[in-house]
Amino acid sequence: MDQMTFKHDTVLSDVHMHRPNTHHLMTRLNSAGQPVFRSRFRFLVESRADSDSGTDSANDEKHESPRRDGGTSPEQDEEGGNQGNVETCLDEDGDLDVTHRPRKSSVDEGGRDLVCPIILQQSAPDLEQDENSDDDGGGDDEETCCSQDIIQIEHTMATPLEDVGKQVWRGALLLADFILSEKGTFSGATVLELGAGTGLTSIVMATTAKTVYCTDVGEDLLRLCHRNVFLNQHMAKPAGGEVKVKRLNWLQHSLCTDADLEFSWTEEEVADLYDNTNFIIAADVCYDDDLTDGLFRTLYRLCSSFNHSCTVFISLEKRMNFSLRHMDICCEAYNHFKHCLSQLQDMEDGRCRFKVEPVPLNFAQFLLYERIEQLELWKISASPRESEGTQSDSE
Numbered sequence: 001m002d003q004m005t006f007k008h009d010t011v012l013s014d015v016h017m018h019r020p021n022t023h024h025l026m027t028r029l030n031s032a033g034q035p036v037f038r039s040r041f042r043f044l045v046e047s048r049a050d051s052d053s054g055t056d057s058a059n060d061e062k063h064e065s066p067r068r069d070g071g072t073s074p075e076q077d078e079e080g081g082n083q084g085n086v087e088t089c090l091d092e093d094g095d096l097d098v099t100h101r102p103r104k105s106s107v108d109e110g111g112r113d114l115v116c117p118i119i120l121q122q123s124a125p126d127l128e129q130d131e132n133s134d135d136d137g138g139g140d141d142e143e144t145c146c147s148q149d150i151i152q153i154e155h156t157m158a159t160p161l162e163d164v165g166k167q168v169w170r171g172a173l174l175l176a177d178f179i180l181s182e183k184g185t186f187s188g189a190t191v192l193e194l195g196a197g198t199g200l201t202s203i204v205m206a207t208t209a210k211t212v213y214c215t216d217v218g219e220d221l222l223r224l225c226h227r228n229v230f231l232n233q234h235m236a237k238p239a240g241g242e243v244k245v246k247r248l249n250w251l252q253h254s255l256c257t258d259a260d261l262e263f264s265w266t267e268e269e270v271a272d273l274y275d276n277t278n279f280i281i282a283a284d285v286c287y288d289d290d291l292t293d294g295l296f297r298t299l300y301r302l303c304s305s306f307n308h309s310c311t312v313f314i315s316l317e318k319r320m321n322f323s324l325r326h327m328d329i330c331c332e333a334y335n336h337f338k339h340c341l342s343q344l345q346d347m348e349d350g351r352c353r354f355k356v357e358p359v360p361l362n363f364a365q366f367l368l369y370e371r372i373e374q375l376e377l378w379k380i381s382a383s384p385r386e387s388e389g390t391q392s393d394s395e
């Protein structure tokens with residue numbers, strides 16, 4: 001190959017590297033020419049009451065022996081051979097003649113699966129074609145059919161830094177765990193997700209919330225997110241939740257309401273956002289200082305425009321890198337995030353008050369991933385100062 005697969009600026013999520021017993025199905029090429037994979041994320045537990053038993057079963061699954069053919073292990077074969085007197089078989093040249101175990105089905109009988117190569121084409125996901133195939137009753141096997149305990153996510157792997165939103169990260173899985181463990185808190189709420197990426201967290205939120213505005217930037221990323229929402233629409237329907245994929249740029253001061261652009265906002269949706277948003281969530285979006293600044297400016301602009309209190313949840317992974325400037329291991333992106341948190345809490349402009357606190361990670365784990373100690377979840381409580389003054393006067 002003339003072009004290398006991995007370059008110096010390639011970033012690969014640990015979720016895709018270390019997920020056990022998982023096959024990533026390559027489906028197509030996106031508009032940027034990147035291979036798109038589909039992965040399945042299965043819930044470990046179905047309810048908070050089953051969290052302990054679900055964790056145990058997950059551990060059993062992780063340590064289950066890969067041998068499923070009923071055969072013995074090499075250690076057992078060796079032990080068995082030592083117990084009896086087995087005559088060594090040699091061929092005419094004196095070499096060891098090994099007798100192989102017979103196959104269950106030979107190639108001549110058609111036992112081997114027929115593999116047909118598929119040429120991937122660069123295209124956008126066609127939702128209309130998928131809807132027609134579902135109506136015809138064709139398609140997926142038992143594992144890929146609609147199930148309440150499986151989330152199907154299309155994503156890319158090994159992307160440049162500017163495309164990391166097309167991958168699945170542990171921060172999104174941590175935030176999804178928190179949502180599933182606090183379903184009563186988010187029940188019937190209007191939720192805004194910033195930097196939604198593949199949309200996994202918004203999909204999980206739709207299992208309990210009424211309306212979820214799933215936002216990001218970039219046509220290709222928004223189409224990928226819209227595709228994932230379509231693949232998992234069966235999860236939101238029982239709860240009556242709805243996920244709306246919308247464009248929201250942190251570096252701009254207004255929402256895109258141009259009807260000619262895809263994923264733009266309608267006037268009704270803008271009014272609903274400002275009047276009814278109860279929660280704002282974001283997962284693993286603080287890896288670049290400029291984007292982190294844009295995130296906090298957007299949070300301040302939105303919360304100070306609300307006439308009601310709002311709660312923000314931000315999950316992230318504290319990543320350590322070697323810095324030539326410090327000649328030591330440091331977490332510069334994380335340190336900048338903490339600095340922005342401190343600035344937000346100390347802000348006094350008479351419009352909005354912010355309270356910042358960490359969330360203990362003692363809630364149940366619903367999805368299979370490694371909850372490492374570098375994962376953190378932060379809660380920001382935002383309330384208008386005018387409403388506080390009115391409340392104190394009434395008292």
